[in-house]
Amino acid sequence: MLEIKNAYKTFNPGTVNEKTALNGLSLTINDGEFITVIGGNGAGKSTLLNAVAGVWLVDEGSITIDGTDVTRLPEHKRAKYIGRVFQDPMMGTAATMQIEENLALAMRRGKRRTLRAGITAAEREQYKDMLKILELGLEDRLTAKVGLLSGGQRQALTLLMATLQKPKLLLLDEHTAALDPKTAAKVLDATEKIVQKDHLTTLMITHNMRDAISHGGRLIMMYEGRVAVDISGEEKLRLTVEDLLQMFEKASGQMIASDRMLLG
Amino acid sequence: MTSFLNALPGAISQGLIWGIMAIGVYITYKLLDIADLTVDGSFCTGGAVCVMLIAAGWNVWPAMLVALIAGMLAGMVTGLLHTSCGIPAILAGILTQLGLWSVNLAIMGMKANQSLNVNKFDLLVSLRYLQEVGKGVRPFWQHPIFLVGLFTIAIVAILYWFFGTELGSSLRSTGANPNMSRAQGINTNFAKVLGLVISNGMVALSGALLSQYQSFADINMGRGAIVIGLAAVIIGEVVFGKLFRNFGLKLLAVSIGSIIYYVVIQAVISLSGINSNYLKLLSAVIVAIFLAVPYWKSRHFTKPMKRGGTTHA
Numbered sequence: 001m002l003e004i005k006n007a008y009k010t011f012n013p014g015t016v017n018e019k020t021a022l023n024g025l026s027l028t029i030n031d032g033e034f035i036t037v038i039g040g041n042g043a044g045k046s047t048l049l050n051a052v053a054g055v056w057l058v059d060e061g062s063i064t065i066d067g068t069d070v071t072r073l074p075e076h077k078r079a080k081y082i083g084r085v086f087q088d089p090m091m092g093t094a095a096t097m098q099i100e101e102n103l104a105l106a107m108r109r110g111k112r113r114t115l116r117a118g119i120t121a122a123e124r125e126q127y128k129d130m131l132k133i134l135e136l137g138l139e140d141r142l143t144a145k146v147g148l149l150s151g152g153q154r155q156a157l158t159l160l161m162a163t164l165q166k167p168k169l170l171l172l173d174e175h176t177a178a179l180d181p182k183t184a185a186k187v188l189d190a191t192e193k194i195v196q197k198d199h200l201t202t203l204m205i206t207h208n209m210r211d212a213i214s215h216g217g218r219l220i221m222m223y224e225g226r227v228a229v230d231i232s233g234e235e236k237l238r239l240t241v242e243d244l245l246q247m248f249e250k251a252s253g254q255m256i257a258s259d260r261m262l263l264g
Numbered sequence: 265m266t267s268f269l270n271a272l273p274g275a276i277s278q279g280l281i282w283g284i285m286a287i288g289v290y291i292t293y294k295l296l297d298i299a300d301l302t303v304d305g306s307f308c309t310g311g312a313v314c315v316m317l318i319a320a321g322w323n324v325w326p327a328m329l330v331a332l333i334a335g336m337l338a339g340m341v342t343g344l345l346h347t348s349c350g351i352p353a354i355l356a357g358i359l360t361q362l363g364l365w366s367v368n369l370a371i372m373g374m375k376a377n378q379s380l381n382v383n384k385f386d387l388l389v390s391l392r393y394l395q396e397v398g399k400g401v402r403p404f405w406q407h408p409i410f411l412v413g414l415f416t417i418a419i420v421a422i423l424y425w426f427f428g429t430e431l432g433s434s435l436r437s438t439g440a441n442p443n444m445s446r447a448q449g450i451n452t453n454f455a456k457v458l459g460l461v462i463s464n465g466m467v468a469l470s471g472a473l474l475s476q477y478q479s480f481a482d483i484n485m486g487r488g489a490i491v492i493g494l495a496a497v498i499i500g501e502v503v504f505g506k507l508f509r510n511f512g513l514k515l516l517a518v519s520i521g522s523i524i525y526y527v528v529i530q531a532v533i534s535l536s537g538i539n540s541n542y543l544k545l546l547s548a549v550i551v552a553i554f555l556a557v558p559y560w561k562s563r564h565f566t567k568p569m570k571r572g573g574t575t576h577a
Contacts, residue, residue: 053447074451075446075447076445076446076449076450076451076452077449079446079447079448079449079450080449082447084447086443086447091441091443091444092444092447093441093444094436094437094440094441094444094445095440095441096440097436097437097440101433101437102437104433105433105434105437105445105448105450106448108430108434108448108449109448109449110449111449113429113430113431113433113434113450114429114430114431115426115429115430115431116429116430117428117429117430118428118429118430118432118433119433161448162447
């Protein structure tokens with residue numbers, strides 16, 4: 001479904017802030033796989049997702065989604081294949097627009113936007129049904145401005161928007177990191193539900209090792225812009241936090257530095 | 265006081281005409297979050313094109329259509345400078361505005377102003393008609409307030425429809441959240457250019473109406489237009505913000521904001537006898553205060569608000 005070959009990305013080249021975020025990264029994801037991505041700060045997790053989404057173009061290498069080479073394609077054109085949920089709850093929705101308007105925008109992802117009505121009555125009914133799945137009471141607030149919603153509600157809504165048009169690839173960039181534990185669990189539940197229902201090929205970054213272990217069928221650990229550990233199948237099922245910590249130390253040759261990776 | 269009352273219909277007419285420009289400013293400033301300084305130039309472009317074509321014997325309507333298109337082209341230049349050339353929006357607008365100064369002079373045959381003989385041509389609106397309707401020489405529907413009012417309602421209706429379409433929604437979302445818009449497959453660069461095109465089209469149309477109303481086009485007629493536009497947008501918001509939730513009504517509020525602006529200016533001139541030279545300073549101060557008040561309020565008078573958990577990323 002997704003094939004990244006030998007991707008390189010360096011930010012601020014030639015300055016003191018030079019940072020090689022992707023360092024010859026290669027990764028192949030099969031259709032229907034749910035992959036969790038972990039790694040320390042600056043390992044290149046978000047860079048990987050942004051490279052796939054086309055926020056900027058990679059310096060070298062190629063990215064192919066479902067047989068289509070998207071390496072040079074701008075972000076809005078890749079959106080046809082990709083659903084995204086960001087870490088920041090403010091980023092995935094338009095605060096000054098209504099819930100139903102946000103959904104209607106997402107419904108037209110990958111389609112030509114014409115002079116037809118931006119939202120139809122039939123759609124509204126459909127949205128009501130879909131919002132019920134989230135169990136947040138949003139189905140009764142279709143015309144409320146999204147800015148009035150809580151962070152958790154906004155993330156859940158963004159998740160729905162990302163999957164309204166079934167994407168070939170779902171990219172979740174620590175989408176529960178900014179939420180309180182209870183809300184985070186709820187959003188994660190909704191994620192699991194939606195991914196299962198539509199058999200979505202998913203890449204989920206998380207800082208939480210337990211989440212990384214308990215979700216998905218494959219786990220990759222990134223280190224210095226490359227995939228350092230790649231576990232799937234039986235091995236993934238037996239995986240513990242201790243195993244992961246050991247693997248991290250082996251991969252990086254150092255003790256784990258980030259408290260946030262240990263906790264949670 | 266009588267001089268103020270006598271001047272009132274003229275002030276309302278002018279307010280309505282400038283209101284169409286202000287609606288253009290609303291599109292860029294409020295919907296796209298761009299302060300577009302092109303308008304100072306494209307307003308004159310609309311007036312100059314309209315006057316020259318009517319003087320050349322064109323009918324009013326096609327002349328105004330060409331003025332509209334000329335303004336749209338100006339908006340497109342700014343849009344492309346901003347999106348394709350990566351120039352910050354405000355600077356892109358200033359560049360277009362500067363260039364338009366020469367273009368506008370060229371349109372007017374290298375003269376700083378061009379006048380229209382009201383007796384020779386059939387115009388849509390004119391200060392003369394306003395007086396003649398009052399004397400009963402002309403039917404009431406030729407009164408500028410009636411005609412421009414109708415014109416405004418038509419424009420609001422069209423814009424209301426457009427911003428409800430798929431394309432119009434993508435334009436609004438680009439202004440609201442460009443990251444989300446791109447993630448949803450919206451070409452935000454195209455949306456910005458389109459918004460600037462529509463906005464400057466409205467501005468040029470307004471300039472075309474004003475040049476007919478005052479029966480001349482002048483190279484300086486658009487100077488400070490952006491400030492008048494912002495004033496109208498802000499006044500409309502302050503007065504009707506709580507009342508008007510519907511998008512169409514919000515556009516109408518901008519037009520009414522413009523009328524209020526011109527009536528207040530007229531009142532200041534008539535009642536205080538202030539030298540009209542100071543009007544631009546007065547406008548600038550008023551707009552600065554209205555822009556500053558919400559900021560001061562948010563800094564000093566609101567309690568910190570918690571929304572959506574902590575963000576210790």
